[in-house]
Amino acid sequence: MATEQEPTTAGDWRVYRGDGQPHDRVRRLPPPPPWRPFAAADERHGGRRQGDLRRATSYRPDEGVIDKVNAAILLRRPLLVTGKPGSGKSTLAHNVAYELGLGSVLYWPITSNTTLQSGLYDYDAIGRLHETSLRGAGGRADTAEPPDIGRYIRLGPVGTALLPGDLPRVLLIDELDKSNIDLPNDLLNVFEEGRFTILELQRLPEDQSRIHVMTADDGPRVPVDRGEVRCANFPIVIITSNGEREFPPAFLRRCVRLMTEPPGRERLAEIIEAHLGADARAASDQLIEDFLSRRAEGALATDQLLNAVYLATSGSRPPETRLRDILDTVLRQIETPGAG
Template sequence: MTTEPEISGLDGDWRIYRGDSSPHERVRRLPPPPPWRRFSPADAAEGRLARDLQQAVSYRPDESAVDRVNAAILLRRPLLVTGKPGSGKSTLAYNVAYELGLGSVLYWPITSNTTLQTGLYDYDAIGRLHETSLRGAGGRADTGEPPDIGRYIRLGPLGTALLPGDLPRVLLIDELDKSNIDLPNDLLNVFEEGRFTILELQRLPEEQSRIHVMTADAGPRVPIDRGEVRCGNFPIVIITSNGEREFPPAFLRRCVRLVIEPPDRDRLAKIIEAHLGPDARAVSDGLIEDFLARRADGTLATDQLLNAVYLATSGSRPPEAKLRDILDTVLRPIERPGAG
């Protein structure tokens, strides 16, 4: 006979919310979250770095992914990664940056409104005009010098990745298939030349040939000479796509392509151990089998399995009578073949 583990301080009841409309303070005794859902409100940047690190060290690529990452690095070409949602396409970028010691990933999420310009840099012309007006109206000390234009130019993720440096940066262009039809072709020249110009700086007089501008990762301002950014080492560019559209042949020709296949039983076990430890792996065989059977009937993401294992193995697990129903909800397919 087995007994269910109790939640410390919760009287053996796993529920925080009871649904009886009687106020209580059980939320103050909320157990620790899963490792991939930990936040740090005191330091948002530190919290994000911690989550990125958790993703990076827990990722387990297969040999095909490792080989194609190396091909892209050696050829100085973007890596176009396709696969089902939740297959680890984006996480690959964090794993590469962590293993190679290349610092934080420059993240560029793509929407239908994204343009090449937003990835390269942003110029706050209105903010600069406002400062000029304040000086003219006596709102600030007027030194006779124009406002420092570098304070109003911030490089985007792509622009920051192209800055010259001793080592390449890792740039994640996430979900390019959501972009407008022009963006993939617009990227071609930047990928081929490894440089771009900031027109607002090129128009400045000769005595202002070097301007220090802001970067996408909030680091110290960097110098730009004559408005031109030219990379010294081509960045490691990882582009993800859910396969919702086709890309132009000219774009595909310039990419190394990788299709991430869903992880098999062995890789799933390794992923569980990396996130939740060897004890969770040792008791998760049944859930892995259940997950694989459900995945055969529809799309399931690996993080759904991690959620199920966490619920089934943590101290805050529901009682056995309720656990199966909750796991059915957690492991519900995202989509089924032929659906839609």
């Protein structure tokens, strides 16, 4: 069936119409919101994705946040950032890395199944054994030369952050409160010592004392001597938590703690301008007031406000007759007091 071709007028914002008639409107989508591009990494900015770069440059921390970040950097301690979802906790890491010129952020998302081992390194023993078997095919497998073990060891985000270098890396450990009960304490020794060992490399003979392994950010393979990774500069570690559980006192004692507060009216206006420009800020006064009123009744994330402003001010905005219902959906509370 041939697809219908017709111009999309400025007031006709819908791509999907729901009438069962094929058309080509999806080929003429307007540009995405500035925080939702999915282009390849921009090598001019240390391999950051465009979305990460946008978040980094548009983040607006207050003085209290700036002070806590500096304290953590100077003390070589992790910064534990606690706050509601959508309050900019993880964006802070991208902002720090961008401003200090430290390349892309090493990202370690935490789930209930995450272990310290997965953050340090992974050894693909089965893959190496399989290649050894293939090399021995047609002859005696026990005489085949084993493949380079470094091609089967990949450092995790924590392991990569602890590599020695002239400058520290920025490591984001996201939502640590979702981890199993042991992980915070498991991290203590690594952060205190600034090093860890790769047991599989320590067992190698003396003539294989230096092995080049892969990294979490897919950079060039790096040398590891005698299986020990030891940092020269302690990484800038930013740990986020939604406040869903308490951490052990021993862990908290080793962190600089930051409680984030939701941005106020002026800060929200600055965030809108940083993402969407001065015209969008000027047209957003009522939306900001509506957002603040709704946030007082239940949790809302700042990016929900950005979505609402984008829909209300972009060239492909819905008609006024539909805009209010759509904004009600975009600005629906994440949670309400007493829920759960």
